[in-house]
Amino acid sequence: xxxxxxxxxxxxxxxxxxxxxxxxxxxxxxxxxxxxxxxxxxxxxxxxxxxxxxxxxxxxxxxxxxxxxxxxxxxxxxxxxxxxxxxxxxxxxxxxxxxxxxxxxxxxxxxxxxxxxxxxxxxxxxxxxxxxxxxxxxxxxxxxxxxxxxxxxxxxxxxxxxxxxxxxxxxxxxxxxxxxxxxxxxxxxxxxxxxxxxxxxxxxxxxxxxxxxxxxxxxxxxxxxxxxxxxxxxxxxxxxxxxxxxxxxxxxxxxxxxxxxxx
Amino acid sequence: xxxxxxxxxxxxxxxxxxxxxxxxxxxxxxxxxxxxxxxxxxxxxxxxxxxxxxxxxxxxxxxxxxxxxxxxxxxxxxxxxxxxxxxxxxxxxxxxxxxxxxxxxxxxxxxxxxxxxxxxxxxxxxxxxxxxxxxxxxxxxxxxxxxxxxxxxxxxxxxxxxxxxxxxxxxxxxxxxxxxxxxxxxxxxxxxxxxxxxxxxxxxxxxxxxxxxxxxxxxxxxxxxxxxxxxxxxxxxxxxxxxxxxxxxxxxxxxxxxxxxxxxxxxxxxxxxxxxxxxxxxxxxxxxxxxxxxxxxxxxxxxxxxxxxxxxxxxxxxxxxxxxxxxxxxxxxx
Numbered sequence: 239x240x241x242x243x244x245x246x247x248x249x250x251x252x253x254x255x256x257x258x259x260x261x262x263x264x265x266x267x268x269x270x271x272x273x274x275x276x277x278x279x280x281x282x283x284x285x286x287x288x289x290x291x292x293x294x295x296x297x298x299x300x301x302x303x304x305x306x307x308x309x310x311x312x313x314x315x316x317x318x319x320x321x322x323x324x325x326x327x328x329x330x331x332x333x334x335x336x337x338x339x340x341x342x343x344x345x346x347x348x349x350x351x352x353x354x355x356x357x358x359x360x361x362x363x364x365x366x367x368x369x370x371x372x373x374x375x376x377x378x379x380x381x382x383x384x385x386x387x388x389x390x391x392x393x394x395x396x397x398x399x400x401x402x403x404x405x406x407x408x409x410x411x412x413x414x415x416x417x418x419x420x421x422x423x424x425x426x427x428x429x430x431x432x433x434x435x436x437x438x439x440x441x442x443x444x445x446x447x448x449x450x451x452x453x454x455x456x457x458x459x460x461x462x463x464x465x466x467x468x469x470x471x472x473x474x475x476x477x478x479x480x481x482x483x484x485x486x487x488x489x490x491x492x493x494x495x496x497x498x499x500x501x
Numbered sequence: 502x503x504x505x506x507x508x509x510x511x512x513x514x515x516x517x518x519x520x521x522x523x524x525x526x527x528x529x530x531x532x533x534x535x536x537x538x539x540x541x542x543x544x545x546x547x548x549x550x551x552x553x554x555x556x557x558x559x560x561x562x563x564x565x566x567x568x569x570x571x572x573x574x575x576x577x578x579x580x581x582x583x584x585x586x587x588x589x590x591x592x593x594x595x596x597x598x599x600x601x602x603x604x605x606x607x608x609x610x611x612x613x614x615x616x617x618x619x620x621x622x623x624x625x626x627x628x629x630x631x632x633x634x635x636x637x638x639x640x641x642x643x644x645x646x647x648x649x650x651x652x653x654x655x656x657x658x659x660x661x662x663x664x665x666x667x668x669x670x671x672x673x674x675x676x677x678x679x680x681x682x683x684x685x686x687x688x689x690x691x692x693x694x695x696x697x698x699x700x701x702x703x704x705x706x707x708x709x710x711x712x713x714x715x716x717x718x719x720x721x722x723x724x725x726x727x728x729x730x731x732x733x734x735x736x737x738x739x740x741x742x743x744x745x746x747x748x749x750x751x752x753x754x755x756x757x758x759x760x761x762x763x764x765x766x767x768x769x770x771x772x773x774x775x776x777x778x779x780x781x782x783x784x785x786x787x788x789x790x791x792x793x794x795x796x797x798x799x800x801x802x803x804x805x806x807x808x809x810x811x812x813x814x815x816x817x818x819x820x821x822x823x824x825x826x827x828x829x830x831x832x833x834x835x
Contacts, residue, residue: 335590
């Protein structure tokens with residue numbers, strides 16, 4: 239392929255991805271009930287954990303529970319929303335839309351990249367909403383605006399990874415309901431057995447081993463360090479390595495699935 | 502013929518585990534012609550369409566569309582084909598116009614041309630009024646029309662229609678047939694799958710009949726029909742005991758001896774010439790004072806084709822679906 243042809247192909251692939259991103263964003267805007275749930279759930283999370291559990295959970299000295307909790311809740315809310323990707327794709331598949339798109343002269347990765355980008359846009363909205371609710375119940379960023387921005391980028395990166403995992407699940411199990419349930423399985427193992435709600439040191443030893451190996455723990459620790467202050471490079475590097483490493487595996491697998499799957 | 506075939510398939514086979522979906526299928530479609538792929542549910546029609554539209558790879562054999570190999574040059578194939586699958590594959594949460602513009606953009610027509618093409622197709626498929634409503638609010642027939650419109654956005658040279666008349670009412674079907682004829686006149690090649698002999702007969706220049714993944718016969722509709730028993734007239738007598746009497750009266754009008762089921766008062770008469778003998782049948786029964794409770798002209802169905810070709814009836818998953826929905830429609834407008 240000549241350089242010119244390759245540039246043209248790249249431009250087309252970007253254009254196709256933009257078309258797909260817009261399509262999935264329209265879905266969110268035109269399914270009011272889905273949008274409402276996407277927004278109510280994170281608010282519920284903030285209120286539930288800050289008011290119901292705060293008295294019972296020991297936080298490290300000098301940190302209020304709401305400050306300790308919010309970075310974990312950003313990630314939790316996004317983790318729970320990630321099942322949407324697989325459900326949506328299984329639905330597209332069942333309606334014959336994936337067949338239609340696959341028979342069009344569009345770039346192969348465009349549909350999945352567009353879908354995961356649209357889900358990331360939705361996640362950004364969720365995170366901003368949670369920051370607002372968090373501020374109302376006493377949460378504050380303590381390490382300045384630049385660190386706060388990076389802190390918010392981490393949940394979005396986790397969300398992007400989980401969207402691809404959910405996409406792979408959705409295109410593999412092919413049924414929307416199964417995709418929804420299946421996408422939540424890794425979520426439960428990852429989100430709850432981590433530093434999201436409680437310090438890892440308070441868990442039994444065998445669970446600590448899992449929690450310390452869990453990429454969600456590193457992501458939460460990095461977000462927390464950026465929000466509250468403290469050493470950030472260690473958890474940030476670990477989180478980035480996990481996310482990029484898993485993306486490098488999951489994206490090709492999901493695209494491979496997409497290229498083979500048919501109604 | 503030195504023209505490159507619009508579709509050429511040779512020795513296509515495909516298995517899903519133990520199931521041999523296709524075995525050694527050959528077919529060829531000339532530009533500007535229609536191939537009707539006829540067969541019951543599960544015969545392998547959709548598998549053929551999926552291989553030819555690059556959605557599925559054959560296990561063995563090869564296929565090309567406008568000379569482009571579907572396995573080696575799938576991207577090039579996708580630029581020259583249009584596909585309307587069995588489901589109305591349109592996005593419910595977009596409007597009709599948005600669905601068409603999206604397809605235009607994905608065909609890389611550019612923004613202005615995509616809009617122009619969308620408007621043209623909305624007009625052509627009589628969907629202009631619904632263009633700005635989300636498809637969720639549309640009827641099944643409208644979705645089906647939009648689905649067909651979407652498949653035409655890229656000006657396909659080869660169009661694949663997988664059971665296109667499913668979900669269409671008789672008016673919608675007529676409209677679909679008209680559209681297909683226009684496209685073919687303009688040089689488009691069409692491969693359409695159907696369970697209905699009548700549809701294949703109406704549209705196809707050539708018919709390939711498949712069953713259990715194999716081509717069992719192919720030829721022009723006329724040739725195929727010669728292999729099939731002609732129409733039969735079914736008479737239902739108001740008084741069942743008069744059935745034998747009625748059969749004697751009309752026996753010489755049929756091409757073969759009438760069959761009588763005295764228990765329900767039914768007489769079946771083979772009449773290859775169709776309606777021509779109908780007035781005489783009615784006159785004679787009337788003259789003899791034999792009252793009818795029902796009269797139907799039964800046209801050859803897919804089952805009849807299969808009985809004629811294979812000596813055994815088909816076993817479709819949905820027996821009702823294997824017959825034309827309006828096989829007595831000729832009687833409705835005498």
